[in-house]
Amino acid sequence: MSLLNRVMSGTFMLFTLLASGVWANEPELSKYNLRPGVTENSQRVFDLHNEVAWIMLIVAFLVFAAILYAVIKFRKSAHPTPSKFSHSTTLEIIWTVIPMLILIYLTKPAIGLLLDMEDASKADMTVKITGIQWKWKYTYLDEDFEFVSELSTPASQYEDYARTGTEKGENYLLEVNNEVVLPVGKKVRFLMTSDDVIHSWWVPDFAVKMDAIPGFINETWTRIEKPGVYRGVCAELCGRLHGFMPIVVRAVTQSEYDQWVAQKLEEKAEAARLAAEAAAKSWSMEDLMEMGKKVYAEKCSVCHQPEGQGLASFPALAGSEIATNPDKIDEHTSIVLYGKNAMPKFGDQLTDAEIAAVVTYERNAWGNSTGDIVQPGRVGELRAGN
Amino acid sequence: MAHDHHPTGIKRWLFTTNHKDIGSMYLWFSFIMFLIGGAMALGIRTELFQPGLQFFDPNTFNSLTTLHGLIMVFGAVMPAFVGLANWLIPMQIGAPDMALPRMNNFSFWILPFAFTLLLLSLVPQLFPDGAPNFGWTFYAPLSTKYGPASTDFFIFGVHLMGISSIMGAINVIVTVFNMRAPGMTLMKMPMFVWTWVITAFLLIMVMPVLAGAVTMMLTDRHFGTSFFDAAGGGDPVMFQHIFWFFGHPEVYIMILPAFGIASHIIPTFSRKPLFGYASMVYATASIAFLSFLVWAHHMFTVGMPVAGELYFMIATMIIAVPTGVKIFNWVATMWKGSITFETPMLFALAFVILFTLGGVSGVMLAMTPVDKQYHDTYFVVAHFHYVLFPGAIFGTIAAVYYWLPKWTGNMFNETLSKIHFWLSIISVNITFFPMHFSGLAGMQRRVPDYNMMFEGFNQLSSIGAFMLGFSQLLFMYIVINCIRGGQGKATDNVWDGAEGLEFTHLPSPAPYHSFEKAPEVK
Numbered sequence: 001m002s003l004l005n006r007v008m009s010g011t012f013m014l015f016t017l018l019a020s021g022v023w024a025n026e027p028e029l030s031k032y033n034l035r036p037g038v039t040e041n042s043q044r045v046f047d048l049h050n051e052v053a054w055i056m057l058i059v060a061f062l063v064f065a066a067i068l069y070a071v072i073k074f075r076k077s078a079h080p081t082p083s084k085f086s087h088s089t090t091l092e093i094i095w096t097v098i099p100m101l102i103l104i105y106l107t108k109p110a111i112g113l114l115l116d117m118e119d120a121s122k123a124d125m126t127v128k129i130t131g132i133q134w135k136w137k138y139t140y141l142d143e144d145f146e147f148v149s150e151l152s153t154p155a156s157q158y159e160d161y162a163r164t165g166t167e168k169g170e171n172y173l174l175e176v177n178n179e180v181v182l183p184v185g186k187k188v189r190f191l192m193t194s195d196d197v198i199h200s201w202w203v204p205d206f207a208v209k210m211d212a213i214p215g216f217i218n219e220t221w222t223r224i225e226k227p228g229v230y231r232g233v234c235a236e237l238c239g240r241l242h243g244f245m246p247i248v249v250r251a252v253t254q255s256e257y258d259q260w261v262a263q264k265l266e267e268k269a270e271a272a273r274l275a276a277e278a279a280a281k282s283w284s285m286e287d288l289m290e291m292g293k294k295v296y297a298e299k300c301s302v303c304h305q306p307e308g309q310g311l312a313s314f315p316a317l318a319g320s321e322i323a324t325n326p327d328k329i330d331e332h333t334s335i336v337l338y339g340k341n342a343m344p345k346f347g348d349q350l351t352d353a354e355i356a357a358v359v360t361y362e363r364n365a366w367g368n369s370t371g372d373i374v375q376p377g378r379v380g381e382l383r384a385g386n
Numbered sequence: 387m388a389h390d391h392h393p394t395g396i397k398r399w400l401f402t403t404n405h406k407d408i409g410s411m412y413l414w415f416s417f418i419m420f421l422i423g424g425a426m427a428l429g430i431r432t433e434l435f436q437p438g439l440q441f442f443d444p445n446t447f448n449s450l451t452t453l454h455g456l457i458m459v460f461g462a463v464m465p466a467f468v469g470l471a472n473w474l475i476p477m478q479i480g481a482p483d484m485a486l487p488r489m490n491n492f493s494f495w496i497l498p499f500a501f502t503l504l505l506l507s508l509v510p511q512l513f514p515d516g517a518p519n520f521g522w523t524f525y526a527p528l529s530t531k532y533g534p535a536s537t538d539f540f541i542f543g544v545h546l547m548g549i550s551s552i553m554g555a556i557n558v559i560v561t562v563f564n565m566r567a568p569g570m571t572l573m574k575m576p577m578f579v580w581t582w583v584i585t586a587f588l589l590i591m592v593m594p595v596l597a598g599a600v601t602m603m604l605t606d607r608h609f610g611t612s613f614f615d616a617a618g619g620g621d622p623v624m625f626q627h628i629f630w631f632f633g634h635p636e637v638y639i640m641i642l643p644a645f646g647i648a649s650h651i652i653p654t655f656s657r658k659p660l661f662g663y664a665s666m667v668y669a670t671a672s673i674a675f676l677s678f679l680v681w682a683h684h685m686f687t688v689g690m691p692v693a694g695e696l697y698f699m700i701a702t703m704i705i706a707v708p709t710g711v712k713i714f715n716w717v718a719t720m721w722k723g724s725i726t727f728e729t730p731m732l733f734a735l736a737f738v739i740l741f742t743l744g745g746v747s748g749v750m751l752a753m754t755p756v757d758k759q760y761h762d763t764y765f766v767v768a769h770f771h772y773v774l775f776p777g778a779i780f781g782t783i784a785a786v787y788y789w790l791p792k793w794t795g796n797m798f799n800e801t802l803s804k805i806h807f808w809l810s811i812i813s814v815n816i817t818f819f820p821m822h823f824s825g826l827a828g829m830q831r832r833v834p835d836y837n838m839m840f841e842g843f844n845q846l847s848s849i850g851a852f853m854l855g856f857s858q859l860l861f862m863y864i865v866i867n868c869i870r871g872g873q874g875k876a877t878d879n880v881w882d883g884a885e886g887l888e889f890t891h892l893p894s895p896a897p898y899h900s901f902e903k904a905p906e907v908k
């Protein structure tokens with residue numbers, strides 16, 4: 001489409017929309033309006049939104065109509081001698097009182113809805129959500145397993161600095177590697193917190209938006225009524241990749257949910273077994289480098305960049321003191337385990353073998369050729385505080 | 387005249403203590419900042435024209451949104467209003483000049499340094515880790531523990547701007563309370579003076595709070611305190627409370643003087659006195675008072691106790707009442723008038739209409755349960771741009787068109803100014819109206835990239851933004867052309883039936899020292 005066409009059709013679209021009632025309760029219009037969503041609260045929020053939007057539009061149009069009438073009726077050519085009145089107590093009382101009544105009318109349903117939205121008591125299950133630059137960690141407190149969920153749209157889709165235009169999937173920027181799975185019909189309590197800066201977990205279909213604040217725990221809840229896949233985003237500016245930390249929730253029936261939990265627990269046991277095995281074994285340089293390269297690409301390159309060259313406040317690792325000085329191997333490992341200032345901790349996301357591998361990789365890639373090898377056993381010792 | 391001996395060339399501007407010279411410097415400074423901030427907005431809109439990252443790294447994009455906001459708020463809107471105050475208040479109250487002329491000079495000359503500090507953060511040789519990138523609201527800990535090194539320049543820049551604003555505010559208050567012409571009681575003061583005095587009190591109350599916030603940031607960053615760090619016993623949410631205790635009155639600082647401006651222009655071109663002068667004054671004062679009691683409506687998702695959320699919702703909705711009074715009074719002023727549509731009137735009308743739109747979306751945002759959906763989306767971006775662009779900026783433009791003939795003694799080019807008006811009003815709506823939709827549909831703010839479903843709206847906004855930005859160059863041309871002679875001499879009254887001492891008692895152009903002898907006000 002040519003630019004002009006886009007402008008014309010866009011403007012036209014805007015006005016037909018306005019005319020045809022943007023706030024109509026039709027799902028296909030949700031491109032222009034809030035979504036009714038799939039919870040009782042989201043539906044109530046949607047209804048209240050429509051109501052207040054209509055009332056406000058009517059108020060605005062009444063004001064506009066009065067202005068239009070005045071500028072036509074009382075333009076100089078039509079009304080050459082102005083009247084001189086400059087106050088009217090009656091009028092002033094009327095237009096103070098009527099807005100007050102409208103506001104009181106609107107406040108009443110809002111209060112009831114708010115009280116319900118804030119009441120997270122008597123929940124059937126609890127999921128803790130931790131914002132981490134730029135991914136979400138979900139901890140199922142009742143079943144005791146957790147996983148990290150991050151953007152799965154490949155960088156090749158969004159990095160278009162050559163401006164050639166890239167092919168994009170339907171759920172571009174709204175897809176993740178590990179979906180959160182929740183049962184329908186159950187009251188799910190969310191506990192929100194953060195490991196670094198403030199994030200905000202927002203799924204419009206649930207009308208849930210709650211800030212994840214480092215050092216504090218916030219509480220909110222939802223009860224999903226319909227199975228399906230619901231997408232959301234981080235709503236609070238949280239640094240470089242704020243626009244790239246989506247949320248995907250898959251709501252399923254209770255039996256499917258139980259199955260999924262069982263599978264997660266199995267995976268967890270299996271992973272623990274593999275990690276223990278890996279930690280016990282002595283690794284060769286090749287194996288560590290191969291695994292380290294993978295871990296680095298997945299977890300570290302967003303900040304430290306693919307060639308370890310760093311970017312803005314994320315330090316370079318290629319040629320850096322910490323990654324080349326043979327006396328700093330433990331310090332290097334500890335930073336990855338526990339984090340430092342703006343560097344996130346990875347101790348809870350990576351196994352001992354993975355940490356050993358990524359540290360080894362960083363000490364032997366991009367021209368860092370120390371020959372140092374870190375074994376998982378040493379990572380385990382550092383974790384234990386030796 | 388013996389009084390008119392003053393230095394020429396650069397010294398005139400460096401050492402001037404004259405309210406008109408200082409007013410002009412503020413206004414030009416503001417316009418330059420408006421162009422710089424506008425260029426950044428166009429950078430943002432270029433990146434957002436289509437999905438995908440085409441031009442900026444996300445970190446640079448965040449710096450653009452941050453600096454765009456800071457420059458527009460502190461560099462464009464606030465200095466524009468101080469510039470207008472300088473030009474107009476002495477003339478409107480029958481005084482020769484501002485009460486504290488040297489301080490006046492100082493408070494202006496701080497600004498170029500403050501903004502140089504802020505803009506230096508863009509120089510990569512100085513700051514390899516980039517410019518401030520945490521949004522104009524600079525929430526901790528993104529701005530403290532995670533802020534780039536240039537954050538410290540930002541902090542000192544904000545301190546300087548604050549000092550400048552406080553001095554400007556003190557000057558307005560002292561001038562208005564001490565230098566009014568005999569007979570001009572408080573309840574006879576022109577509305578612009580009233581709105582500015584109230585604004586000045588707001589400034590004096592909140593700029594120190596902002597200074598406190600950035601000082602705490604500084605000590606958190608460098609001196610081991612933990613005001614905003616939970617690990618040391620602090621609270622990142624406390625930052626937001628402090629910031630918005632400043633920030634909400636700040637919103638009114640950026641609109642009250644525009645209310646005053648509309649209250650001059652609408653009566654003049656309706657040939658009828660302002661309807662409900664007293665209720666206008668009381669409404670302005672109550673808006674200002676309430677603005678201290680509603681700050682946390684910017685924070686409905688931080689997890690406040692429900693009682694707090696209820697309180698802030700109700701208090702916020704109450705503000706709609708005095709705001710409505712102002713709008714109804716303007717409409718009533720036009721009622722049964724004899725209206726003509728010179729350019730200042732067109733801008734004032736656009737101001738009333740579009741500000742009303744921004745106002746009604748404000749009531750929607752005040753409702754806590756639904757705000758949880760709107761918060762941090764483009765719906766909010768649409769709302770505050772509707773009150774700021776057609777509000778603060780159209781208000782300033784209307785004022786410039788209205789008083790320019792008085793300032794320069796020349797009429798501006800009416801045809802061009804009407805073209806400027808129509809370009810501006812069409813493009814401002816193309817830019818900001820679609821943002822309501824993209825926000826409701828789920829697009830969060832402060833992101834450099836988005837899903838394809840938002841593409842149409844973003845393209846409209848980008849096209850509108852370029853039109854809007856470039857139309858303002860026409861405004862610059864019209865003003866310069868008017869200063870250089872324009873369309874011939876203006877009469878002393880300028881407009882048919884303009885009220886106010888500046889129009890009834892002073893020639894056009896107004897003399898260098900406005901009133902050598904105080905006029906008598908009946």
Ligand SMILES: [Cu+2]
Binds near residue numbers: 237
């Ligand atoms: Cu985030």
